[in-house]
Every structure is written in C-alpha cells, then in structure tokens.
Amino acid sequence: MSETVEIAPGIHWIGVNDRTTDLFEGMWPISGEGVSYNAYLIRDEKLALIDLAKMLKGDDLLRRINSLADAAELDYIVLNHMEPDHTGVLKQFERLAPRATFVCTEKARGLLESFYGITDRIRVVHDGETISLGTHELKFFETPFVHWPETMMTWITPGQVLFSCDGFGGFGALDGAIFDDEYESVDYYEREAQRYFANIVAKYSRMVLRAIEKLAALPVKVVAPSHGLIWRGKPERIIELYKEWAGYALGKAKPEITLLYATMYGATETVMNAVARGIASAGVPVKVFDIAHTHVSYILPALLSGRGVMVGAPTYEGQLFPAMAAVLTVVDAKHIGDRKAVYFGSYGWSGGGQAMFKKMAEPLQWEILDNFVFPGNPNAKTLEEGEAFGIKFAQAIKNSVTEGKADG
Amino acid sequence: MDKWECTACGYIYDPQKGDPDHGIAPGTAFEDIPDTWVCPQCGVEKSMFQKVT
Numbered sequence: 001m002s003e004t005v006e007i008a009p010g011i012h013w014i015g016v017n018d019r020t021t022d023l024f025e026g027m028w029p030i031s032g033e034g035v036s037y038n039a040y041l042i043r044d045e046k047l048a049l050i051d052l053a054k055m056l057k058g059d060d061l062l063r064r065i066n067s068l069a070d071a072a073e074l075d076y077i078v079l080n081h082m083e084p085d086h087t088g089v090l091k092q093f094e095r096l097a098p099r100a101t102f103v104c105t106e107k108a109r110g111l112l113e114s115f116y117g118i119t120d121r122i123r124v125v126h127d128g129e130t131i132s133l134g135t136h137e138l139k140f141f142e143t144p145f146v147h148w149p150e151t152m153m154t155w156i157t158p159g160q161v162l163f164s165c166d167g168f169g170g171f172g173a174l175d176g177a178i179f180d181d182e183y184e185s186v187d188y189y190e191r192e193a194q195r196y197f198a199n200i201v202a203k204y205s206r207m208v209l210r211a212i213e214k215l216a217a218l219p220v221k222v223v224a225p226s227h228g229l230i231w232r233g234k235p236e237r238i239i240e241l242y243k244e245w246a247g248y249a250l251g252k253a254k255p256e257i258t259l260l261y262a263t264m265y266g267a268t269e270t271v272m273n274a275v276a277r278g279i280a281s282a283g284v285p286v287k288v289f290d291i292a293h294t295h296v297s298y299i300l301p302a303l304l305s306g307r308g309v310m311v312g313a314p315t316y317e318g319q320l321f322p323a324m325a326a327v328l329t330v331v332d333a334k335h336i337g338d339r340k341a342v343y344f345g346s347y348g349w350s351g352g353g354q355a356m357f358k359k360m361a362e363p364l365q366w367e368i369l370d371n372f373v374f375p376g377n378p379n380a381k382t383l384e385e386g387e388a389f390g391i392k393f394a395q396a397i398k399n400s401v402t403e404g405k406a407d408g
Numbered sequence: 409m410d411k412w413e414c415t416a417c418g419y420i421y422d423p424q425k426g427d428p429d430h431g432i433a434p435g436t437a438f439e440d441i442p443d444t445w446v447c448p449q450c451g452v453e454k455s456m457f458q459k460v461t
Contacts, residue, residue, distance in 0.1 A: 145416050145452060203450055207416050250418075335417060335449060 008159035014064035016057040017173040034173030045134025048076040055088030074100040080165035082111040107150035145207035160221040170228030181233025198300035205249035256306035257286040267346035271386040278390025308397035315353035344372035411460040417450035
C-alpha cells in the first residue's frame with residue numbers, strides 16, 4: 001500500500017498521524033484525538049517539500065518522501081511556520097537534503113537560526129512572490145500571527161491548492177481518509193478544528209480575518225492545512241468556520257452562557273444546579289463545565305463562542321478556589337475578553353473568592369453584572385436565590401447586544 | 409499624546425498610563441518607547457501598532 005496520497009497531479013500528501021503525543025504544545029490534551037502533521041511533496045522539474053513534521057515522526061516522514069522521490073534531490077523546503085511540530089526534523093533534513101533551499105519569510109530567518117542554527121541556503125520570500133517548479137508555480141502570502149510572527153501560506157497552481165499550515169487546521173488524527181469528502185460526517189473534525197482554533201489561534205483572531213481577506217480573491221480548490229482534514233469537497237467550509245470563530249473574539253459572540261464551576265464538598269455544586277435550572281428556564285443555551293475534571297482546552301471553545309460567563313467556585317483559604325484561578329489564568333493568557341460575567345460560590349469562615357475573581361476579570365475586560373455568595377451549605381432559600389440569580393443573568397445575556405468590535 | 413492600538417489583539421497603549429510593568433513610565437509617548445518593547449497582551453512588536461484616530 002501507499003502511505004501517500006496524490007491530492008492533485010504531482011502534488012502529494014505525505015503527512016503523518018501522531019497518536020503518541022499526549023499534550024500538543026505541551027499543554028493541550030490530544031491523547032484520545034491525536035493530531036496529524038500534514039506535509040506535502042511536489043514532483044515537478046524541481047522537487048519541493050511543503051512543511052515537515054515533529055521530530056518524533058521524522059522516520060515516517062522520510063519514508064514517505066523516499067517512496068516518491070529521493071530526499072537528497074529536494075530543491076526546496078518551504079517553511080510556512082517555524083513551530084517545531086512542523087520543523088522538528090529540520091536539522092536532519094539540512095543534512096539529508098544538501099541541495100535544498102529553505103524558503104521562508106524574513107521573520108522566519110531569525111527563528112531558523114535560534115531554533116536550529118541554520119543560517120545558510122535560505123531564500124526569503126515576500127508577499128506575492130513566486131517560485132517556478134517547472135509546470136507548477138508556488139506563490140507565497142505572508143499571514144503574520146496566524147499564529148506566529150513569521151507565518152505564511154503557500155498556494156500552488158495548477159491544482160489551486162492552498163497550503164495554509166496552522167490556519168484552517170484542527171486536532172484529530174486522520175482515520176485513513178484525509179479529505180472532508182471521504183467522511184460521511186465531518187462533525188467530529190469540525191469540533192476538533194474549533195477546539196484547535198480556540199486553543200491555538202484565537203488570540204490572533206484579527207490576524208485570521210486579515211489573512212482571510214487577503215486570500216479572498218484567490219481561487220482555491222483545496223485547502224490543505226498542516227493539521228487535520230484536507231478540505232477538497234467544500235474548501236470554503238473551513239474558511240467560513242474560521243471566519244465565524246474569529247468573529248466570536250471580536251464582539252460577535254453568541255447569546256449563550258458558559259457556566260464554569262468547581263466544588264469541594266458539594267455546596268457550590270448544589271447551587272450551580274439551581275443556577276443552571278434558572279438559565280434553562282429563561283431559554284438561554286448554557287454549557288456547564290466542572291473545571292476540576294475538564295481540561296481548559298475543552299472549555300475554551302465554549303468561552304469563545306458565548307458572551308456570558310458564570311463562575312461558580314468556593315472561597316478557599318481566603319482566595320478564589322485555586323483550580324478555578326488556574327483556569328482563569330489560561331483564559332487570560334488566551335485573552336478571551338469582553339464578556340459579561342457573574343460570580344457565585346460558598347464560603348466557610350470568610351469571603352475572598354469574589355474579590356479575587358473581580359481582580360482576575362479586570363484585565364480580561366469582563367463586565368461583572370452580579371455576585372452571589374453564601375455561607376456553608378445552601379438551604380431552600382439559597383436555592384431559590386440561586387435560581388433567580390441564573391434567570392436574571394440569562395435575561396441580561398439574552399438582551400445584550402453584540403458590540404460589533406470586529407474590524408476585519 | 410495619541411493612543412495606539414495593537415492591530416493583532418486590540419490592546420490600547422495609553423501614554424498617560426504607560427506600561428510600568430515593562431519599564432515604560434506613565435507619560436511616555438508611543439514614539440518614545442524603545443523598539444524592543446512588545447505588546448504586553450500578545451507579544452507583537454511595536455511596528456504592529458497603529459494610531460487611534
């Protein structure tokens with residue numbers, strides 16, 4: 001069998017699945033989902049490689065290349081992005097492909113040196129520049145901060161394939177089939193693409209929209225990212241999704257509520273259920289996450305898409321429950337800002353959770369509409385108040401209008 | 409003195425506040441910030457900022 005797939009005449013997918021790595025970027029869980037590193041080989045008068053793979057998968061990548069050509073004959077190695085999940089094998093390829101020129105943006109040049117000590121055989125390309133491979137021509141588009149400063153996308157004609165690297169990518173190893181049109185349903189891959197977007201790309205949503213705008217006039221028959229599905233059946237689908245998700249970060253989040261909670265002995269959880277009941281009765285969609293048992297990776301997509309956030313967590317030794325504070329630290333790092341929020345939680349002998357939440361919400365520009373704290377375990381009155389608290393916030397979210405801060 | 413906005417993440421540099429956490433004293437005009445300074449929110453460089461009009 002062939003381990004490679006010809007996606008258009010002369011253009012081959014030589015990607016590898018990684019079902020070994022537990023944490024993508026060292027922090028995002030992919031134990032169950034896996035991830036693919038999609039690399040591509042173009043066989044023409046010149047031999048060109050588009051992106052590579054993580055060090056762990058170096059042998060697999062090389063075997064795929066050598067099944068189609070001789071790695072030593074490579075003329076170009078195009079580096080759309082310098083992150084080591086695509087470039088980990090670069091030092092080896094510097095030796096294995098002694099004739100190859102590394103094609104990258106000006107910004108990537110410094111990273112090539114700092115990550116791999118490579119200073120020679122570099123060709124810096126600028127926006128709109130082309131390289132002829134014979135019949136095929138590569139064209140480069142700088143797409144800064146999708147999601148590093150040096151990122152670019154490469155387009156090839158004939159074939160009209162867009163090698164978008166991390167842009168339009170997603171988690172999830174490929175289950176044999178590599179194209180969207182080979183799956184009966186792509187719901188799973190769309191969900192994993194949304195998680196990938198929220199985890200990896202969302203902070204630079206403005207730059208995503210700018211890249212999409214830049215590429216708008218380009219005829220694209222296939223969107224070929226470096227992670228996840230290759231979009232051949234409906235190439236416009238993943239671009240539209242990325243556009244929608246980027247909009248969530250820029251004032252177009254939906255009137256939905258993400259309810260994050262943590263509980264020590266059930267007091268806050270009991271009230272959480274009353275609050276959630278209140279939200280549901282007001283007819284507002286709510287997603288509930290027990291943050292102590294759910295990795296923040298799976299929570300970020302909900303936080304990104306909904307404009308309301310409820311944080312339910314007890315006071316712990318005078319502070320906000322540390323596991324909740326840890327989640328909010330990640331949310332701050334990813335800057336999912338401009339949300340409407342409330343805090344609720346139980347306390348034992350002193351408050352403190354509420355004050356710390358207020359402090360943590362400030363740099364995120366979360367508008368705190370309300371708070372609800374109670375001592376010890378809830379009683380019937382507390383539950384009634386909790387339900388009313390949920391209803392009130394749900395109505396505020398329903399009535400809030402998006403501010404339309406998107407600037408494209 | 410003008411405010412400047414990070415085109416990558418939307419952070420606004422307010423010269424009245426400066427960025428004391430990163431050594432930029434309140435009252436520093438954006439033009440006077442050293443080129444080594446980066447957006448405190450997302451890490452892009454100074455050249456990615458544009459004047460708020």
